[in-house]
Amino acid sequence: MDLGLSGKKAILIGAARGIGYSVAEVLAREGCDIALTARSEDSVKDAVANLSKYGTKVVGKAVNAKQADDYKAWISWAIEALDGVDILVPFTSAGGGMGSEKYWYNAFETDVMAVVRAVEGVIETMTEQQRGSIVLLGTTSVSEAMGGPQPYNAMKASLITWAKQLALWHGKNGIRVNVVSPGPIEFEGGNWDMIKGTMEKFYASQLRQQPMGRLGRPEEVAKAIAFLASDAASWCNGSHLVVDGGFTNRTQF
Amino acid sequence: MKPHVMGWDREAMDVKRVVDVFRVDPESVGNGTPVERFPDPELGTALIPAARYYSPEFMKLEWERVWTKVWLLGGRGDDLNEPGDYICTDIGKESVLIVRQADGSIRAFPNVCLHRGNRLRPEGRGNAESFQCMYHHWTYGLDGKLDHIPDLCTFHQGGPPGMTLTALPCVEWNSFVWFSLDPNVEPFEDFIDPLKRHLEPYHPERMAWKRDVTVEWDCNWKASVDAFSETYHVQGIHPQLKWYLDDVNVQIDCFGKHNRYLIPFAAVSPRVAMPSQIPPAIQEIMVHAGMDPAEYEGRVSDIRRDVQLFKREHGAAQGKDYSELNDEQLTDDYHYTIFPNVSVNVHSDDIMLFRQRPHATDPNKMYYDIWMFELVPEGEEWPERVRHQTFKHGDKSIGQVLDQDAFNLPTVQTGMKSDFYPGLWIGDQELRIRHFHKVLDDYIYADGKQPTDL
Numbered sequence: 276m277d278l279g280l281s282g283k284k285a286i287l288i289g290a291a292r293g294i295g296y297s298v299a300e301v302l303a304r305e306g307c308d309i310a311l312t313a314r315s316e317d318s319v320k321d322a323v324a325n326l327s328k329y330g331t332k333v334v335g336k337a338v339n340a341k342q343a344d345d346y347k348a349w350i351s352w353a354i355e356a357l358d359g360v361d362i363l364v365p366f367t368s369a370g371g372g373m374g375s376e377k378y379w380y381n382a383f384e385t386d387v388m389a390v391v392r393a394v395e396g397v398i399e400t401m402t403e404q405q406r407g408s409i410v411l412l413g414t415t416s417v418s419e420a421m422g423g424p425q426p427y428n429a430m431k432a433s434l435i436t437w438a439k440q441l442a443l444w445h446g447k448n449g450i451r452v453n454v455v456s457p458g459p460i461e462f463e464g465g466n467w468d469m470i471k472g473t474m475e476k477f478y479a480s481q482l483r484q485q486p487m488g489r490l491g492r493p494e495e496v497a498k499a500i501a502f503l504a505s506d507a508a509s510w511c512n513g514s515h516l517v518v519d520g521g522f523t524n525r526t527q528f
Numbered sequence: 529m530k531p532h533v534m535g536w537d538r539e540a541m542d543v544k545r546v547v548d549v550f551r552v553d554p555e556s557v558g559n560g561t562p563v564e565r566f567p568d569p570e571l572g573t574a575l576i577p578a579a580r581y582y583s584p585e586f587m588k589l590e591w592e593r594v595w596t597k598v599w600l601l602g603g604r605g606d607d608l609n610e611p612g613d614y615i616c617t618d619i620g621k622e623s624v625l626i627v628r629q630a631d632g633s634i635r636a637f638p639n640v641c642l643h644r645g646n647r648l649r650p651e652g653r654g655n656a657e658s659f660q661c662m663y664h665h666w667t668y669g670l671d672g673k674l675d676h677i678p679d680l681c682t683f684h685q686g687g688p689p690g691m692t693l694t695a696l697p698c699v700e701w702n703s704f705v706w707f708s709l710d711p712n713v714e715p716f717e718d719f720i721d722p723l724k725r726h727l728e729p730y731h732p733e734r735m736a737w738k739r740d741v742t743v744e745w746d747c748n749w750k751a752s753v754d755a756f757s758e759t760y761h762v763q764g765i766h767p768q769l770k771w772y773l774d775d776v777n778v779q780i781d782c783f784g785k786h787n788r789y790l791i792p793f794a795a796v797s798p799r800v801a802m803p804s805q806i807p808p809a810i811q812e813i814m815v816h817a818g819m820d821p822a823e824y825e826g827r828v829s830d831i832r833r834d835v836q837l838f839k840r841e842h843g844a845a846q847g848k849d850y851s852e853l854n855d856e857q858l859t860d861d862y863h864y865t866i867f868p869n870v871s872v873n874v875h876s877d878d879i880m881l882f883r884q885r886p887h888a889t890d891p892n893k894m895y896y897d898i899w900m901f902e903l904v905p906e907g908e909e910w911p912e913r914v915r916h917q918t919f920k921h922g923d924k925s926i927g928q929v930l931d932q933d934a935f936n937l938p939t940v941q942t943g944m945k946s947d948f949y950p951g952l953w954i955g956d957q958e959l960r961i962r963h964f965h966k967v968l969d970d971y972i973y974a975d976g977k978q979p980t981d982l
């Protein structure tokens with residue numbers, strides 16, 4: 276099956292590591308040009324250098340998603356550098372955290388507003404092009420409890436609602452919007468890597484709940500994202516794909 | 529800011545990253561704890577014979593040539609606030625009373641009645657006006673003098689010589705009391721040198737008892753000293769600490785009889801990838817310092833330094849005087865072994881001290897004393913003295929990290945007795961173990977005595 280990704284232009288935000296980087300790698304391998312960013316300059320540099328081996332155009336610059344003006348400027352820069360944008364996948368997240376009220380603001384800024392600003396930053400170009408595919412990241416923690424009542428879980432839930440309404444609103448312009456919700460994903464330097472090292476028992480209890488007896492790998496989510504981002508998913512719009520190895524108990528009706 | 533030379537090639541170790549940690553400039557510490565790296569002693573690479581961990585002969589030599597010759601930690605000065613307050617502490621077959629005198633000084637003497645040898649007091653603490661033996665009521669003053677012998681006229685030889693218990697050397701230093709079983713022991717100043725300058729800036733007298741526990745462990749006391757003398761085992765038995773401290777960039781210094789290492793805390797081990805989220809244990813450090821991890825905008829790798837700067841700025845307002853400590857000391861673990869048996873983690877806000885005592889008769893057993901103290905901020909009430917608890921290994925948890933330390937000591941002890949185990953094969957990260965055993969050997973084999981003279 277041809278995904279039709281070759282020559283497409285993708286903007287990936289928060290893509291220097293983990294699932295984000297993995298998506299960059301899958302898309303670059305499929306022939307996409309890529310503009311990516313993350314907070315740390317070093318890791319952006321490393322990611323750009325590593326991705327260049329696939330022979331497409333890969334550009335990157337660090338930016339702090341909480342600095343709205345810099346961040347919007349980065350998105351304009353990325354569209355310009357790629358000369359358009361076909362795909363947007365924002366991965367920004369403040370991660371978990373409970374207790375301090377500040378976690379709500381962090382999640383709002385990073386999980387929600389950084390995504391909102393990214394979508395708003397590309398929608399005009401996509402509308403002009405009458406073509407575009409946006410994939411937002413949810414989490415299985417929106418539908419099943421994980422780690423206590425956290426702003427992260429609730430804020431991520433808001434993205435899923437918003438994504439569906441974006442899909443309805445912009446469909447007429449050839450823009451598709453879908454959501455992928457990964458379950459626990461393990462990679463070096465990721466949260467589950469740390470949990471495995473610091474909370475052995477909790478980690479083991481999560482493994483026992485995994486039908487396949489392991490956690491997911493970033494590339495297993497990346498391929499699902501790449502599919503939804505591609506023309507091969509031309510009839511998927513407003514969908515929510517749970518990619519969790521069967522981890523959540525509920526039936527995805 | 530220059531990384532210390534650790535003495536090993538950090539790149540060739542089992543690490544994921546090479547990390548240079550912030551270290552304070554040795555020139556900048558003034559009269560504070562010295563931070564410069566001392567030249568490594570030439571200690572060779574020989575095996576450390578295993579027999580010393582289980583041989584009754586070696587245990588006897590340790591008793592004769594170490595325990596009865598050195599200064600030993602007896603307790604805390606603040607347990608001796610009032611005249612008549614005493615600490616009764618056991619070491620091997622001996623037991624010692626350390627008593628606050630009316631004039632504010634302290635005295636120590638053997639806890640044994642000169643009549644028929646009864647112990648005067650059980651191990652522990654208390655207050656007494658005099659020490660009256662339970663058996664026939666011989667009565668000793670706080671100064672150890674025999675004040676009264678019932679029916680003295682029936683002892684035709686009179687009372688024991690001088691009518692007094694033997695006076696044992698004792699001193700009070702840095703809020704702790706020390707004693708020696710050797711009346712001719714070297715001056716405490718010489719013994720403790722050079723640690724006064726190292727440890728006094730922590731002001732332990734501003735810290736209150738937080739925990740006072742004794743656990744009987746099924747291993748030789750030296751197996752415990754060894755276990756607290758290296759960070760090499762972090763990757764083995766404390767995997768979770770890799771998201772709490774840097775077990776690779778550890779500075780080791782040996783001086784005289786004592787040694788130390790300096791471990792960066794609030795750091796992530798080079799043995800694991802740097803996480804993007806703040807590890808929970810490091811969050812706790814931040815919260816304790818008065819920071820809100822949710823507010824933190826920096827990178828995880830900057831937290832150690834930022835906690836130092838935060839504490840430097842806000843310590844005084846929190847009633848915590850850090851003026852004599854350098855920035856590293858505001859986060860890091862400075863860990864000293866005071867020969868022979870004290871392992872002490874000193875921190876700006878607390879002290880975690882382990883006293884490792886031999887069993888009276890069995891080289892395969894020891895007593896592990898956990899003494900923890902916490903800084904009482906100025907203006908806050910001094911908390912009530914915690915109760916002393918005693919139990920056996922495995923009966924109760926002593927906390928995740930110490931449980932992990934304790935877990936394999938019994939199997940180390942049994943393993944070492946194997947005919948196929950000649951002795952400890954020690955690496956550079958374990959230099960303090962080698963140094964500790966060298967000092968031990970200097971005591972055991974002093975005066976030209978040889979291992980073959982056992």
Ligand code: FES
Pocket residue numbers: 641642643644645646661662663664665666
């Ligand atoms: S043994 Fe102490 S009074 Fe007799």
Ligand SMILES: [Fe+2]
Pocket residue numbers: 755756761766929933
């Ligand atoms: Fe340990």
